[in-house]
Amino acid sequence: MLELKNVSKSFGKFKALDNLTMTIPQGSVYGLVGPNGAGKTTAIRHITGVYRPDAGEITMEGLPIFENPQVKQAIGYIPDEIFYFSSATLKDMAKFYRGLYPRFDMPLFQRLSEVFQLPMGSPIRRFSKGMQKQAAFQLTLSIRPDVLVLDEPVDGLDPVMRRQVMSLILAEVAERNTTVLISSHNLRELEDVCDHVGIMNHGKMLLERSLADMQGNTVKLQMVGDVPEGLEILHQSSTGRLQTLVVRGNAREVEAQVEASEPMFYDILPLSLEEIFIYELGGVNHEINSIIL
Amino acid sequence: MKSTASSSKRTLLRKNLTRFAPLWGMYLMCLLLGLFMLASDSSPTYWLAHSMAALIKTMPPINAGYALLAALVLFGDLFNSRMCNALHAMPVKRSTFYAANLKAGLLFSLVPTAVMAVIAGVLLNAYCVVVNAWQLAALWWVGTNLQYLFFFGLAVFSVMLSGSRFAAAVFYGMFNFGSMLAFFLIDSLYTPLLLGVVTPLAPFYWFCPVAKLTDMDYARTNVEWKNAYQNEGVGSFTVPTEGWVYLAILAAIGAVLLVLALVLYRRRQLECAGDFLSSRKLAPVFLIVFSLLCASGFYSVFTIFLGYQANGWVMVAAGLVSGWFAALMFLRRSTRVFQPVNFLGLALLAAALGLSLYAIKVDPLGIESWVPDAQEVKAVHLDYGYGAGYDAKEPAEIADMLRIHALALEDHLEGTQEAVNTAPILSDNPEGRRAVPVRLIYHLEGGWTAQRDYTIWLDDEEGDLAKHYLSSICAVFGNVYENNGSESHIASREELLRMAAPAQQIALDSVNLPEEYLTEEAVRALLEAIADDCEAGTTTQHYSYHAPILSVGENPSHPDAWDVEGFSLWIDFENRSIPLTVFGDCENTMSWLRQTGVMEQVLEKYGHYTLYDWFSIQ
Numbered sequence: 017m018l019e020l021k022n023v024s025k026s027f028g029k030f031k032a033l034d035n036l037t038m039t040i041p042q043g044s045v046y047g048l049v050g051p052n053g054a055g056k057t058t059a060i061r062h063i064t065g066v067y068r069p070d071a072g073e074i075t076m077e078g079l080p081i082f083e084n085p086q087v088k089q090a091i092g093y094i095p096d097e098i099f100y101f102s103s104a105t106l107k108d109m110a111k112f113y114r115g116l117y118p119r120f121d122m123p124l125f126q127r128l129s130e131v132f133q134l135p136m137g138s139p140i141r142r143f144s145k146g147m148q149k150q151a152a153f154q155l156t157l158s159i160r161p162d163v164l165v166l167d168e169p170v171d172g173l174d175p176v177m178r179r180q181v182m183s184l185i186l187a188e189v190a191e192r193n194t195t196v197l198i199s200s201h202n203l204r205e206l207e208d209v210c211d212h213v214g215i216m217n218h219g220k221m222l223l224e225r226s227l228a229d230m231q232g233n234t235v236k237l238q239m240v241g242d243v244p245e246g247l248e249i250l251h252q253s254s255t256g257r258l259q260t261l262v263v264r265g266n267a268r269e270v271e272a273q274v275e276a277s278e279p280m281f282y283d284i285l286p287l288s289l290e291e292i293f294i295y296e297l298g299g300v301n302h303e304i305n306s307i308i309l
Numbered sequence: 310m311k312s313t314a315s316s317s318k319r320t321l322l323r324k325n326l327t328r329f330a331p332l333w334g335m336y337l338m339c340l341l342l343g344l345f346m347l348a349s350d351s352s353p354t355y356w357l358a359h360s361m362a363a364l365i366k367t368m369p370p371i372n373a374g375y376a377l378l379a380a381l382v383l384f385g386d387l388f389n390s391r392m393c394n395a396l397h398a399m400p401v402k403r404s405t406f407y408a409a410n411l412k413a414g415l416l417f418s419l420v421p422t423a424v425m426a427v428i429a430g431v432l433l434n435a436y437c438v439v440v441n442a443w444q445l446a447a448l449w450w451v452g453t454n455l456q457y458l459f460f461f462g463l464a465v466f467s468v469m470l471s472g473s474r475f476a477a478a479v480f481y482g483m484f485n486f487g488s489m490l491a492f493f494l495i496d497s498l499y500t501p502l503l504l505g506v507v508t509p510l511a512p513f514y515w516f517c518p519v520a521k522l523t524d525m526d527y528a529r530t531n532v533e534w535k536n537a538y539q540n541e542g543v544g545s546f547t548v549p550t551e552g553w554v555y556l557a558i559l560a561a562i563g564a565v566l567l568v569l570a571l572v573l574y575r576r577r578q579l580e581c582a583g584d585f586l587s588s589r590k591l592a593p594v595f596l597i598v599f600s601l602l603c604a605s606g607f608y609s610v611f612t613i614f615l616g617y618q619a620n621g622w623v624m625v626a627a628g629l630v631s632g633w634f635a636a637l638m639f640l641r642r643s644t645r646v647f648q649p650v651n652f653l654g655l656a657l658l659a660a661a662l663g664l665s666l667y668a669i670k671v672d673p674l675g676i677e678s679w680v681p682d683a684q685e686v687k688a689v690h691l692d693y694g695y696g697a698g699y700d701a702k703e704p705a706e707i708a709d710m711l712r713i714h715a716l717a718l719e720d721h722l723e724g725t726q727e728a729v730n731t732a733p734i735l736s737d738n739p740e741g742r743r744a745v746p747v748r749l750i751y752h753l754e755g756g757w758t759a760q761r762d763y764t765i766w767l768d769d770e771e772g773d774l775a776k777h778y779l780s781s782i783c784a785v786f787g788n789v790y791e792n793n794g795s796e797s798h799i800a801s802r803e804e805l806l807r808m809a810a811p812a813q814q815i816a817l818d819s820v821n822l823p824e825e826y827l828t829e830e831a832v833r834a835l836l837e838a839i840a841d842d843c844e845a846g847t848t849t850q851h852y853s854y855h856a857p858i859l860s861v862g863e864n865p866s867h868p869d870a871w872d873v874e875g876f877s878l879w880i881d882f883e884n885r886s887i888p889l890t891v892f893g894d895c896e897n898t899m900s901w902l903r904q905t906g907v908m909e910q911v912l913e914k915y916g917h918y919t920l921y922d923w924f925s926i927q
Contacts (some may be wrong), residue, residue: 064398066397066579068578083402083403085400085402088399089400090399095398096394097393099391101324112320115319115321116317116400
């Protein structure tokens with residue numbers, strides 16, 4: 017389990033992380049979302065042991081990450097902007113990684129070469145942005161990480177490669193119970209893969225929950241008739257006599273309450289992740305819209 | 310875990326050595342090229358050994374540049390945010406990164422210089438030009454690497470203070486040349502406020518390693534020539550300790566700086582990559598130092614190169630403003646620095662500078678009015694500000710020097726050369742009295758020295774004293790050229806007259822005297838005339854102490870010529886040559902010269918050339 021406890025970080029007068037607390041369960045695929053400037057990348061740089069926090073603790077399985085090579089060996093990190101030594105080839109970088117990561121799996125690296133089909137002998141700086149991202153995946157997956165930290169991982173990848181990369185990540189989770197932290201400012205991107213979601217803004221964690229909890233605790237109800245009392249309504253709208261309600265609560269319990277009020281018509285519909293966030297966080301900050309749009 | 314850590318270290322070291330191979334490869338090539346050029350220039354002679362010994366003191370500027378380059382490439386990843394983050398996310402401790410970079414940095418010098426030393430040793434042995442060839446090659450290797458250790462330590466320390474390559478280079482330059490810049494600042498802004506006080510250069514020079522290391526000896530070569538042409542010989546060398554002690558101290562400082570740099574690196578906030586400084590706490594110090602250096606730089610450049618000294622303070626203000634806002638632009642990486650709060654900061658700095666200048670001008674410590682007690686003076690050297698002078702060691706002589714000093718303070722004539730040139734028009738000089746320059750260098754008990762440069766009235770007591778001492782034979786003939794290339798001096802009348810012998814040539818401003826004046830009798834008469842003038846106190850060797858021989862318009866051959874201040878007299882004997890400038894009031898010498906009839910020839914031939922020009926150039 018990866019944990020951040022009351023982590024704060026300032027860059028001059030700008031407070032990038034403000035008492036951030038975050039828990040990433042073992043084996044989960046955790047989506048970290050937030051608008052630009054929310055502090056996602058700063059949080060990730062703390063999780064990967066790059067930045068020293070001004071205050072708070074960052075631990076993995078109870079052990080501190082900063083300046084702890086033993087823990088960091090188990091963390092694979094693909095930053096938003098990939099960087100390599102200026103003239104290094106993929107082969108050179110594999111050699112470099114093999115020296116630093118004791119678990120580097122050369123046969124896996126070779127197998128992944130067949131998947132990505134990248135030239136091994138050309139300098140990586142000559143690769144396109146998408147190819148560089150693929151190279152980063154190939155290297156990082158080869159270190160056999162226990163935790164995979166991905167900052168905007170599929171930016172620059174074409175749809176086919178995007179699907180392929182995501183399936184590789186999910187296979188890694190299924191096969192090795194790897195914990196995955198994916199940061200994105202686009203919620204739709206995470207919806208299909210994440211089982212936990214944390215939403216950040218202004219350096220704080222606004223909401224952190226498992227997807228199952230969220231989807232099981234909020235329902236969309238369409239009905240004609242009187243709205244039963246006792247429902248915790250997050251949003252309500254109507255078209256003619258048809259009323260649409262977003263209600264907090266378990267689907268079965270809500271259905272029972274609605275049935276008891278004997279409406280002329282009712283239907284319970286699934287909510288998308290976007291809708292849950294809109295209604296859960298409605299009014300918190302208008303910038304939340306940019307997470308979804 | 311141990312094997313993992315050592316594997317990381319090996320990987321990082323290998324990465325550094327291969328990634329930056331072009332740098333140390335190029336350095337090795339340059340060293341070898343230099344060695345082969347020396348070898349081809351020196352052919353199989355002792356001079357190769359001599360060149361190898363001299364090469365130790367040639368290396369500091371090269372090492373200074375190379376060490377900075379090495380530090381910048383090895384730690385350059387700290388200045389690039391993306392690379393910095395990527396590297397520090399890897400499972401390596403900062404101390405491991407640092408150790409790998411440090412090892413690589415030292416190897417960048419140790420290996421190429423070792424190759425060079427081995428080849429030099431082989432060449433020196435092959436040429437049989439020096440009895441202890443391998444020791445000489447090893448000495449060069451050790452000396453060069455100790456220099457490198459200091460410069461590399463300083464460069465890495467500079468890197469850790471900064472967030473960009475440019476800033477690191479600026480810090481490195483400030484540390485290396487900071488003492489000279491401080492000297493410049495004090496000498497150009499503060500010292501001129503104290504009459505006669507001269508900023509001593511020596512203490513500042515010790516803290517300018519590039520200059521001082523280049524100035525010191527590390528191996529003194531001795532040679533036994535094999536032939537009369539002195540082009541083939543076998544040499545040996547000795548090792549003077551002073552240079553090596555200084556070098557060892559610097560190397561130790563370099564090692565300490567490397568440790569401090571590690572401490573800074575471990576505390577470094579990596580997000581500073583790309584900023585000018587690695588810590589915001591350094592910003593005020595940088596702002597102030599940079600602004601003051603700019604103020605001093607503007608003032609010095611303006612007054613030295615353009616000569617408009619009257620406007621120097623305008624340049625101080627311009628330098629201060631430019632330096633302040635340039636430093637702010639560096640720190641903020643923006644040109645938007647002209648906010649009112651920044652003007653307030655500048656005003657505070659200007660006020661502090663003004664206050665410090667005022668404090669110096671008021672001189673609460675009495676630096677300006679200080680005249681040493683006779684008991685604390687071991688000796689005093691008196692001259693005109695350059696050239697040979699008089700060394701006073703006897704108590705009576707020292708008392709006279711202290712009297713000149715006290716009277717110079719009473720005269721209180723501002724400026725030195727300017728006052729000399731403008732003395733006739735000084736506002737407090739209605740009678741057109743002449744002013745002359747004097748320099749007093751005190752050698753005090755405890756090994757201290759102090760220097761004062763004054764302008765004094767020539768026709769008063771202080772001028773008489775100065776004329777008396779500076780006209781003495783030992784002051785006038787302080788530089789006598791021996792034909793074997795060395796220099797000596799003549800200390801007394803007897804010694805001067807002992808030189809009476811047929812002269813090979815006597816030249817007055819390049820016009821040779823007829824042979825009849827080269828006989829022993831004629832020369833003796835000339836030397837006696839000179840000695841009499843010395844005793845009369847009329848042979849000071851500075852034009853300002855004398856009225857011109859001919860003023861403007863008085864030269865019959867060249868009425869438009871400038872003043873003719875004096876004549877240059879050169880007497881060549883078999884083994885030595887003595888130079889002398891003869892002025893109009895050197896009555897005895899002038900009388901002897903007039904009988905030769907060459908003075909008119911000189912005036913006719915060189916009417917436009919005056920000694921005034923010559924002294925001006927000096």
